[in-house]
Amino acid sequence: MSFPLLTRYADMVSFDREGGVVTLLDWRRYPHTTEFIDCTELDEVIAAAEAIARYGKSPLPYVAGYGLALVAYQRRDWPTESKRAALIQAAATLRAALPGALRTHAFLEQALHVADLALLRGEYAMYALIELIETEMAHSDAVAEACGRRAIALLHADACLLVHGYLGPALNWMLHAACIEQMLPLRLYVTESRPSLQGSRLTAHQARTIGADVTLITDNMPGLYFKQQRFTAYLGAAEHIARDGSMSASVGTYQYAVLAAHHNVPFYVLGYEGTDLSFATGADIQIGQQSPEDVLHLAGIRIAAQGIPALASPCDITPPDLITTIVTEHGSFTPDQMADQATLST
Amino acid sequence: MSFPLLTRYADMVSFDREGGVVTLLDWRRYPHTTEFIDCTELDEVIAAAEAIARYGKSPLPYVAGYGLALVAYQRRDWPTESKRAALIQAAATLRAALPGALRTHAFLEQALHVADLALLRGEYAMYALIELIETEMAHSDAVAEACGRRAIALLHADACLLVHGYLGPALNWMLHAACIEQMLPLRLYVTESRPSLQGSRLTAHQARTIGADVTLITDNMPGLYFKQQRFTAYLGAAEHIARDGSMSASVGTYQYAVLAAHHNVPFYVLGYEGTDLSFATGADIQIGQQSPEDVLHLAGIRIAAQGIPALASPCDITPPDLITTIVTEHGSFTPDQMADQATLST
Numbered sequence: 180m181s182f183p184l185l186t187r188y189a190d191m192v193s194f195d196r197e198g199g200v201v202t203l204l205d206w207r208r209y210p211h212t213t214e215f216i217d218c219t220e221l222d223e224v225i226a227a228a229e230a231i232a233r234y235g236k237s238p239l240p241y242v243a244g245y246g247l248a249l250v251a252y253q254r255r256d257w258p259t260e261s262k263r264a265a266l267i268q269a270a271a272t273l274r275a276a277l278p279g280a281l282r283t284h285a286f287l288e289q290a291l292h293v294a295d296l297a298l299l300r301g302e303y304a305m306y307a308l309i310e311l312i313e314t315e316m317a318h319s320d321a322v323a324e325a326c327g328r329r330a331i332a333l334l335h336a337d338a339c340l341l342v343h344g345y346l347g348p349a350l351n352w353m354l355h356a357a358c359i360e361q362m363l364p365l366r367l368y369v370t371e372s373r374p375s376l377q378g379s380r381l382t383a384h385q386a387r388t389i390g391a392d393v394t395l396i397t398d399n400m401p402g403l404y405f406k407q408q409r410f411t412a413y414l415g416a417a418e419h420i421a422r423d424g425s426m427s428a429s430v431g432t433y434q435y436a437v438l439a440a441h442h443n444v445p446f447y448v449l450g451y452e453g454t455d456l457s458f459a460t461g462a463d464i465q466i467g468q469q470s471p472e473d474v475l476h477l478a479g480i481r482i483a484a485q486g487i488p489a490l491a492s493p494c495d496i497t498p499p500d501l502i503t504t505i506v507t508e509h510g511s512f513t514p515d516q517m518a519d520q521a522t523l524s525t
Numbered sequence: 526m527s528f529p530l531l532t533r534y535a536d537m538v539s540f541d542r543e544g545g546v547v548t549l550l551d552w553r554r555y556p557h558t559t560e561f562i563d564c565t566e567l568d569e570v571i572a573a574a575e576a577i578a579r580y581g582k583s584p585l586p587y588v589a590g591y592g593l594a595l596v597a598y599q600r601r602d603w604p605t606e607s608k609r610a611a612l613i614q615a616a617a618t619l620r621a622a623l624p625g626a627l628r629t630h631a632f633l634e635q636a637l638h639v640a641d642l643a644l645l646r647g648e649y650a651m652y653a654l655i656e657l658i659e660t661e662m663a664h665s666d667a668v669a670e671a672c673g674r675r676a677i678a679l680l681h682a683d684a685c686l687l688v689h690g691y692l693g694p695a696l697n698w699m700l701h702a703a704c705i706e707q708m709l710p711l712r713l714y715v716t717e718s719r720p721s722l723q724g725s726r727l728t729a730h731q732a733r734t735i736g737a738d739v740t741l742i743t744d745n746m747p748g749l750y751f752k753q754q755r756f757t758a759y760l761g762a763a764e765h766i767a768r769d770g771s772m773s774a775s776v777g778t779y780q781y782a783v784l785a786a787h788h789n790v791p792f793y794v795l796g797y798e799g800t801d802l803s804f805a806t807g808a809d810i811q812i813g814q815q816s817p818e819d820v821l822h823l824a825g826i827r828i829a830a831q832g833i834p835a836l837a838s839p840c841d842i843t844p845p846d847l848i849t850t851i852v853t854e855h856g857s858f859t860p861d862q863m864a865d866q867a868t869l870s871t
Contacts, residue, residue, distance in 0.1 A: 210831075211831075370745070371829075372745065373717065373745060374743050376829070379820070379829035379833070380828075383829060383830050384831075387830070387832060396836050398743060398744040398745040398777075399689070399718065399776055400836070401780060402780025403776060405780075406842075430743070430745055430746055430749060431743075431744075431745025433748040433749055434748025434751075434780065435748075437748060438780055471741075475741070477823050477824075477826075477828060478823065478824075480824045481557065482722055482823065483717075483726065483729060484557070484725065484733070485557075486733060487725070487729045487739055487740075488740055490740050490742050495752070
C-alpha cells in the first residue's frame with residue numbers, strides 16, 4: 180500500500196529510548212523537502228512543537244508527550260521527587276508554549292498521571308510514557324482509518340469534492356479506499372487554505388500521492404465554482420465538535436458552509452472521535468489568534484505592502500444547521516443525532 | 526493633497542512624443558518597489574501590457590493606445606497606406622495578446638478610427654492618438670473622482686468595511702474625501718485577494734497611504750468576521766455591469782455577496798461609468814481564465830506541492846439580488862434602477 184507520510188503518527192514523530200532523541204517531521208517544509216528535526220533538549224522539542232501547533236491533526240500531543248519522556252530519560256538517575264518535579268515543570272512549560280492546544284493539554288495531564296503512577300511503583304517513567312504515547316498513536320491511527328473508510332459511503336460515482344484545510348489521516352484512508360480499493364474515480368478541488376497553505380502543500384500532495392484527481396484553487400474561488408455546480412459535496416474535518424453539534428475547523432470552513440447551504444450542496448465533515456464533551460456549544464470553543472506572519476510573508480519574502488497590520492484566525496465555528504453529516508469512527512450522524520448522543524453521555 | 530500613485534492614469538503611463546517611448550509603472554512589483562518600464566518597441570509594450578492585463582482598473586487601454594502611438598511615431602515617414610496597414614496590424618497584435626480585455630479592444634477600435642481620420646486629413650496620426658488617450662485618461666480620472674466622492678454617502682461614523690480585490694482610483698477618492706476632507710474615521714478589512722495579491726499589495730497600500738485604518742486578512746476569513754458582525758458593509762468594484770444589474774468583479778466577490786446577504790450586511794459596489802450596454806445579463810460576461818502560475822509560485826518560489834495543477838479564474842459574476850447599491854459617476858442606484866435605466870438606453 181502506498182500511503183503518503185502523513186498517514187500514521189509513528190511515521191511523523193518518534194523517540195530514541197537509548198539516546199534520548201525526539202525526532203519530528205518538519206511540517207513547515209513538507210512536502211517540498213522531507214526533513215526530520217532531532218531534539219535532544221526540551222527547548223528544542225518546544226520550538227519544534229510550536230512550529231506545528233498551527234496544524235490541526237498534527238502529532239502535537241505526542242510530540243509534547245515525548246518531551247516528557249525526554250525529561251524522564253535525562254533525569255533517570257535523579258531522586259524520585261526531583262524526577263517528579265522536573266516532569267511537572269516540563270509539562271507546565273509545554274502547556275505555556277502551546278496555549279491553544281487543548282488536546283495537547285489534556286494529553287499532557289494524562290501523561291503526567293501515568294508517569295506519576297510509574298514513579299510511585301518505583302518504575303522508569305520513560306517506559307510508561309513511551310507505552311502511553313505509542314498506544315495513543317495506534318489508537319489515533321485506528322480512529323482515522325475507521326472514520327476515513329466510513330466516509331466513502333458519502334461518495335458516489337461522479338463525486339467532485341470541495342476540500343478545505345488539512346483534513347488529517349482520515350482523508351488518506353478515505354481516498355485510499357475510494358481510489359485504490361474501489362477504483363472509484365474521485366475529483367477534488369483543494370483550496371490553498373491560506374495563510375499556512377495547508378491545502379496547497381499538505382492536502383493536495385496527500386490526495387495526489389494516493390491517486391485522486393486534484394485541482395488547486397485559491398480560497399476566494401469556491402463561490403464561483405459552487406455557482407457553476409462543479410461540486411457534488413464539500414468535505415472538511417472538524418477540530419472540535421461541541422455537544423450541540425457545532426464545530427470548529429480550519430478558518431474558511433464556515434464561509435464554505437454558508438455557500439454550500441446556499442447552493443444546496445451537502446456539507447460533510449470528518450469527525451474522527453466525535454463530540455468533545457467539554458464544549459456545550461460552538462461559542463465555548465476558543466478561536467484564538469495565530470501569528471499574522473504568514474499573511475505578511477511567504478518563504479521569507481514580504482508579500483504584503485509595508486506597514487500593514489494583519490489578522491490571522493486559525494479556525495472558525497460552523498453551526499449545526501449548516502452541516503449535513505459528521506462521519507466519526509462510530510458512524511455517520513447528523514449534527515442533531517450527535518447532539519442527542521452527547522446529551523445521553525453527559 | 527497626498528494621493529498614492531494609482532490615483533491618476535497619467536501618473537501610471539506616459540508617452541514621450543519626441544523619443545517614441547511608452548513608460549509604464551511595473552504593477553507586478555509595486556508598491557514593494559516603484560519602477561517604471563520603458564518600451565521603445567511594440568513587442569515591449571505588449572509584454573508590459575500582458576503583465577498588467579490581470580488588474581482591473583489598470584491603465585491597460587491607454588497602454589495599448591500608446592502602443593499605436595509608438596507605431597505611428599516609428600512609421601511617421603512611411604506612405605499613408607503603409608502607416609495605416611501598420612496601425613491596423615499593431616491593433617490586431619495587441620488585441621490577440623490581450624484576449625479578455627474587452628475595454629481595451631473597444632478603445633483600440635476607437636483609436637484606430639481616430640488615427641484613420643487624421644491620416645485621411647494628412648495629419649500626423651501620433652498627435653491624434655495622444656490627444657485621444659490624454660482626453661480619455663482625464664475622463665477616467667473624472668469618472669473615478671465623481672464615483673468615489675459619491676460613495677462617501679454610503680459611510681457613517683462607525684463604518685467598518687470589508688474590501689476585496691483592487692477597486693481602482695475611485696476608492697482613493699472616496700478614502701481621501703472621507704479620511705482627509707471629512708475626518709471620518711474609517712476602518713477597512715482588506716482581503717489578500719489571491720492569487721495576484723491585489724488586496725495585500727495595492728488596495729491595502731492605497732488605503733493606508735491615504736490614512737485609513739487597514740487590517741489585512743486572508744480570503745477565507747471574511748465568513749468568520751461577518752459572523753462576528755465586524756463589518757458594517759462590503760465595498761467592491763465592478764469590472765462590467767450588465768443591463769440586468771448583475772456584474773463581474775474580482776474573483777471572490779460573489780462568495781462575499783452571498784455571505785453579506787446571509788448576514789444582512791449591505792453590499793456596495795463602485796460602478797464607475799455604470800452599465801456596459803453590450804452585456805444583456807451576467808451570463809454574457811466571459812469569465813475567462815488567467816495563468817495558474819500565481820497559485821503555484823510566488824516570486825519564483827514554488828509554494829504548492831509539486832505536480833498539482835491549479836485553476837485561476839480572474840473574476841466571477843454577482844447577480845443583482847445580492848447587490849444593495851451601485852455607485853456610479855451619475856448617482857447611486859439599486860441594481861433594479863440600473864436595469865430600468867439600461868432598458869431606456871437601448
